[in-house]
Amino acid sequence: MDIKLKIWRQKNASTKGRFEDYDLKDVSPEMSFLEMLDYLNKQLIEGGKEPVTFEHDCREGICGTCGLYINGRPHGPLTHTTTCELHMREFKDGETIIVEPWRSKAFPIIKDLAVDRSAFDKIMHAGGFINVDTGSSKEANAIPINKKIADRAFDAAVCIGCGACVAACKNSSAMLFVAAKVSQYAMLPQGKVEAADRVQRMVEKMDELGFGYCSNTYACEFDCPKGISVEFIAQMNREFISAKMCSHKNH
């Protein structure tokens, strides 16, 4: 199949970017989207041109590194699919595919399609962890956990931190990401101890980094490659209200 590509090119965060058009011939429908970009880059390098910078790592949908805004949707036209799991058979022969980076004040562009998502790391540093004693690992089944709660916590824990929620949201809100992390810990006994502090710290950091507010538009849930539910945002809202109402003044 032959395709036309319109790709955002930008040298670095301080320079102005622009779209560049590429005609790519003999693309195999079996190629993944990233393999198609590899194929394009091979041709660009052979032609003495600068290859397109994009992020990738595991290429099997679990690391959260790849993230491209393809034809108006994060990770492209399929639901519950990361960019690396998207295949060229989902596009038509002769189709024009427009590829943009995640757009958010909190995710500045590094180069071309690669954005700096360290804002997510900063939110995690603010509270996305549990404090445990060092030493040998504890017996895994020492604390009984209701299976339904464990499953529910896992539904939140499947977040890969790719940033599609931010990219999809009209306000660049990171609420689904933060909610998934807050809920994951708050549901389990090990995380409950610090739940009130955690939610306040993570929300404070999220605001400080310039993410937008949640408008309950639910685009994040629709475009999350792991299908994380906005019910977790409601859960975080409950955790936050409870923390604000019940925690002591100096805590």
Add this chain to the structure above:
Amino acid sequence: MKQSTLKLSSLSHKFILALAGLFLMLFLSTHLLTNLLMLTGDSSAFDQAVEFLSTNPIIKVVEYVLFAAFIIHIIFGVIVWLNNNKARPVKYYVASGSETSYFSKFMIHTGLIIFVFLVIHLVNFYFVKLGLVAVPEYASDSHDFYAMAVVLFKEPLYSLIYVVCFIFLGFHLKHAFQSAFQTLGLNHDKYFPAIKVISTIYALVISIGFSIIPVYFYFFH
């Protein structure tokens, strides 16, 4: 952890916006019930309701809460909108193809239309009651809202604006009702689908309920 009490978080802004909005929705429901009394054939039932609402001391207190709710809802709505505008300085080239709660994208726009209507509405009725605007000659006194409304509803442009504004209010409410529950953390798969249905029904009832009154007076009275 220590935090300034003056600096509210994004979540706190949304909670306050949602609480004020829910109170305004409760007010709209009572306002609709009162207005529907105009359809009883004569003004007596409506006038009795106006008399009760104008003299009851509890309603007087609630009136101040209502003003506070309006002001808070408007101010916090604008704050949320301003902050959201800053979060994506460079927009996408391709418009979003994501499936979303459609009317959530236009809350500030529908809100602005409702605000303009609110000002017109206050000038036409509430300011007359306060004595800030002269009592029209066709009204017996500053509380004769029935006569004031009937004359206004006989004007095609006024009735058209009135109906159009309530259609936009319906769009606002369709998202607002269920969104307020989500913001307050009340989203659970057991009951949230029902809240979404109630949200649509509520928006339709308010929108149609208020709109039938000018339509009735314009065409059938």
